Amino acid sequence: MTEVSQFTDAEWDVWRSFTTMRRQLDHALEKQLQHDAGISRPDFEVLLAVFDARERQLRSGELAEILGWEKSRVSHQTTRMARRGLVTRRDCDSDGRGTWIGLTPDGMRAVLGSMRDHAATIRRYFFDVLSADELEAVRSTSHRVLDAIDPPVCRRDNDNDNDNDNEESA
Template sequence: MSVVSEIDEADWALWRGFLTMHRDLMRELDGRLQRDAGISQADYSVLLTLFDATDRRLRPGALGEALGWEKSRLSHQLTRMAARGLVERAECTTDGRGSWVVLTRDGRRTLLHALRDHAASIRSLFLDALGPDEKRAMARASERVLERLDEAAGREATERAAS
């Protein structure tokens, strides 16, 4: 296979190590959120995004964009969270067809309860495992990969528009 031969053994090991680390770290962080705050990583992401938003509300499209989620995933997640009283949907007075996703008082309380323990878990499981040089290297690498992804998305959008 020519594609496989373009990546040497050391790079494959790096890639597999990265994937395993990410999977296991997310699994552990999610388990701790479930145990400590009774919410999932997905719940936490929605709550935090709404908490940071102006007036603690966002249009569904803007929320999906901020999270990088497909419309159907967001819709299902919001339905589950609304049933638990963490978010609510409100009509948009300026657009009769539109709506807002609003952080509720219970959602805010749940997020604030989760924040301290979640931050401590991120610190102990990830940040404290890295030295200052490793943190800078990871930050630089993350920026470069994200730039490449943005460039690829821009090229794809241009190609779609041209066809």
């Protein structure tokens, strides 16, 4: 990644800082969850989504939509989690194709035990160390980058039907 990259040293420095930070932050959050509750980040996301749902259960498809995951990913993940005793999976009565995902006692314990710690960790490594201005900068740069990527790549938030015209300047 040196002579070849056609970036200036300053650009390269920014890019490296940024990617390193992402990696370390992910790693730190993962480690905290693993340490505090013995679960992974995907585990946590699933547990929290189900926990937040009325009746503490969700159809597989709803879960996919909430998390922004593919259906197959949800299937794989919940299958693994069921094997590890974190969630239950049972067939839906009213629709023979459906699957309800619920929490086991272990899953409930895990999510309750890790929520506060996880939020605290995010706060410690992110919100606490950044000023209001910096947070605003993060927000705006994120949106800028997203806007640049947006047309060609996936659409998730406002999923309207057209997805191939655009370029509303950048």
